[in-house]
Amino acid sequence: MSKQNPSRETELVRASLKKRYAREQRFQWYGRIAVMLGFVFLFILLADIVTKGSPAFTQQYLKIPVDLSHDALDLGELPNEQELRRGDYSGAIKSSLRDMFPEVKNRSQKKQLYRLVSIGGEYQLRDAVLANPSLFGGPVDVWLLAHSEAASYLKGQISRDTPEIERRVKDLQMDWLDRLQQEGRTESRFNFLFFTSGDSREPELAGIRAALVGSFYTLMVTFLVAFPIGVLAAVYLEEFAPRNRLTDLIEININNLAAVPSIVFGLLGLAVFINFFELPRSAPLVGGIVLSLMTLPTIIITSRAAIGAVSPSIREASMGIGASKLQTVFHHVLPVAMPGILTGSIIGMAQALGESAPLLMIGMVAFIMDVPGGVTDPSTVLPVQIFLWADSPERGFTEKTSAAIMVLMGFLILMNALAIYLRKRFELK
């Protein structure tokens, strides 16, 4: 074949090529920009939460020389354990503070002075003495928990430049705290209390343990109710149920249920479980059942999709050697569909973990200080705790809110990681 001049068609194609490539390039850039925007927003959100929340993981302590003599504690000379428990530790702390700053005279200044130490300080001191009775009698240097306002000054969250009237920590308190700091009487420690205590009116004493345990019980109930019912319903609808108007109707309604606003489930829970069945209010039992109603459609829909996606050849193989329908489903179809079912269920559970609206309706918004001991104890859950703290005016609760969000997100990431791990594990088999 000899070399020829390019034909008209070739020229036309060449001319259009440039345009086509440019279009493809443009489209790729749109995609990249969209992804980058997503990352930027995610980064801003995370950075905001982390910077706001991380101070909540440290706590400020003040070293106060407390007089633990029987006079200061208003006790007899040789108290037994019962009497030690009743000592006036609050008074002892207050008089020690007065001794440290003798220049404080008038009533309002004294009040400011006492506000340096947390209300929890007296219990902390009492427990220390009960644990080590040899402390009784003499003056002892004790590290006491600082009040949240004092702590926020020590953490550098309040500046002297703001007019005094606009801040909770007054000039005098700042002077005292500066002096304590210079004398090395302040210390920042990891906030174990945040993970070991329940809610409190005082930000420095408030923790998420009650909410965490409440969430755990609630999710446990949700899982125990929703998973078996959801998977069995999916198996029945997908494998056994006849295809007729009734099953079509059921299918449409399950899909619709998935789109029902969650607060409606809360109303249902209030009306049916609490008012009619008289189950306990504010309890993980009711919360779990309500959340399982909300999660069921998700589990049923994803499980049905997973079961439907199992290759029919496996079913044929099993039936072909004489396995019954039930054996086919439980020996072959379900194991293959399991990764999909688990992924769907865990995503449903993660949704339930982050849900607060329906739980408000059944009273899980109550102020709960005690860690619940079972599914019928009054309790709250993480997202509701976040909601409660976000509603509190004290500065100390702002950082607690963000810290609790960090914990919640940690658990969500954990659950998603678990979903991925389980999927990989089952797929290997």
Place this chain on the structure above:
Amino acid sequence: MNSTANAATELAQARVSRESAGLELHSHSGNGNYQTVGEPFTENPKISARNVNVFYDEKQAINDISLDIGRNEVIAMIGPSGCGKSTFLRSLNRMNDIIPICRVKGDIFLEGDDIYGSHQDTVMLRARVGMVFQKPNPFPKTIYENVAYGPRIHGLAHNKAELDEVVEKSLRRASLFDEVKDVLDKPGTGLSGGQQQRLCIARAIAVSPEVILMDEPCSALDPIATARIEELIDELKERYTIAIVTHSMQQAARVSERTAYFHLGKLIEVGHTKQIFTTPRHELTENYITGRFG
């Protein structure tokens, strides 16, 4: 050429659907509206089908087929795509029951026992009539579990030693044992296509069936794997009755003793394989095997 063939197909389909309307009235009245050429019946058959009609909803897939399958014989079913040969095969162990819209009319007897009778249990039936499918479909479990599953659910082995024996025997009969004896705990899905298909055969014979149905068992395999399966079929016919559906006329000629030619849901001609391929009696059969049709 192709378009005339299509036109012929459409015409014939129209005829089938017209006939199907009146068919329910005389479906038990003998060989209906056409005559199968050749020798569909044998003495003392393993399976005998009489006036079998299969419908998918309103569409008739099989039209009044009567055919015997003899003891320890290999019968090949050939015909163009959509002729109903697979549907007929699957009605022999009631695999069609899985499809909700499928209805089977007529009688099929296994050793004189009506398999569509009300007393019949499909679990029992499929233990007696095993099946191997077009695409190798081992369970996503170990090779051992694949073979052991059938005996286990039917309670054929009473202890581990017996089960081991059944597994080994089945794998040997499927001439697969020597290749997999060291990897019995590896997934069956990791084997090559030909090995997978032999594993499926081992799985089918592990429950000691009387009949093995094979639905185009080699269509997904290369020529070497196909040759091994064909050798295997030759060995298996000593013990089992085998019905094989195939698209390959060479395969039918190589492995089978009798051949049945299906066309648009009808059984056109049955005869000894040699006779069918050398001196077909029906025009449609001749057209098909000489490559002028289908």
